[in-house]
Amino acid sequence: MPTDYSNASAADTGSLWSAVTPDDPACPTLRGSVQADAVVIGAGFTGLSTALNLRKAGVDVVVVEAAEPGWGASGRNNGQVIPTLSRPDPDDIEARHGEAGERFVHLLRDCASTLFDTVREHGIQAEAEQTGWVQPVHSPGRMAIAERRFKQWSQRGAPVELLDAGQVQKMVGSQAWHGGFWNRTGGHINPLALARGLARAAIQAGARIYAHTPAIEFVRREGYWVVRTPSGEVRARALVLATNTYTGEFSSVLAPRIAREVVPIRSWQMATQPLPDSVRATVIPGRQALSDTHGELVFARYDARNRLITGGAILLPFDRADRLKAAVAERIERLWPQIGKVHFEYIWNGYVGMTDDFMPRFHRLGPDAWAWAGCNGRAVGLSIALGGEFAKAVRGVPDRELALPFTEPAPLALHGIVRRVAPLMLMRYRRMDRTEI
Secondary structure (H helix, E strand, C coil), rough: CCCCHHCCCCCCCCCHHHHHHCCCCHHHHHHHHEEEEEEEEEECCHHHHHHHHHHHHHHCEEEECCCCCCCCCCHHCCCCCCCCCCCCCCCHHHHHHHHHHHHCCCCCCHHHHHHHHHHHHHHCCCCCCCCCCEEEEHHHHHHHHHHHHHHHHHEEEEEEEEECCHHHHHHCCCCCCCCCEECCEECCCCHHHHHHHHHHHHHHHHCCCEEECCCCCCEEEEEEEEEECCEEEEEEEEEECCHHEEEEEECCCCCHHHHHHCEEEEEEEEEECCHHHHHHCCCCCCCCCCECCCCCCCCECCCCCCCEEEEECCCCCHHHHHHHHHHHHHHHHCCCCCHHCCCCEEEEEEEEECCCCCCCEEEEECCCCEEECCCCCCCCCHHHHHHHHHHHCCCCCCHHHHHCCCCCCCCCHHEEEEHHHHHHHHHHHHHCCCCCC
């Protein structure tokens, strides 16, 4: 069984999102057998977006969720809405996947707008701010990253800008960076509120969502997919597996090959005390989402209560929350000395699903069945857009029209060992961050 990461250590003060977000919509536990045209496993962003899009098309859909809507990575992240991948750029994606890669690049380009349009369409109270996303570069040589991304994304029609050091300083209120890359469609949301809002919208549209109903396994039987749970089963023509990083956490036999191609990495988030107006006037005054080019990522954004939401990574597994608070406070005070002494009132964590090439994975599981995994820290906007694509697939749209570059699952050799040693990559990232390119 998985760990409840909302109580990861004695010093962990819990999730800000859990503290400020209205309760889940009422979702019963599945008992007995039910039937639908489609079954979705996982009530995170992808699963809920898929269900909502299917109901808008009149398709009967059941969602089974091991915990509650938004319990996993969808409700624990920083809430930055970023319409790019973390490493691969459009040329990389298209070179690998051809025409399907081109369609995926277009989906990725528009995914932030898709998210904010969905929030507006359904009146979801998710603290949504489409203020843009900025990626400052942390050394002069890293300007090559910003220049490459500006060139490639502008060629695909994205509303992007290349920023010099002075423009970045004005935008973020710090002299620490040397220029950057800006996409106007990005922004930030309360991710748990978004997940719960999507669940409410899907239920209101007629979807059936069952909470505390982990999928143990799924099998193909007599032309239908049958999903077995501890106290019941779902029988459906089509199936979407939307468990991402948590695929192997509740059942080792659910989809082991997919679970073993993703390495879960614990990501820590934290929230400061509310900052006064005088400080906010000079610290990211336009309220953009910010994440820079460090391997040990520097990231920050405001929430609706004017807390600065940031985070970090920690290597040794003792007193992690307290040690991380001290380290990240020092970083924030160095980047933005006008803030003064930083106090973190909330700290929490959850999984980020990493792949060995930083590319998400899309799979056909059989007739009328699909899955994806590998968010690589960039799935808030992408997940919502992918829900629309999986809904199209369920409705019979052919592969040549889908923005889903399918591949076969590729489990990592010695996955258990890789999972244990993966946190040590932080040392490599720190070394690379100090090296000019």
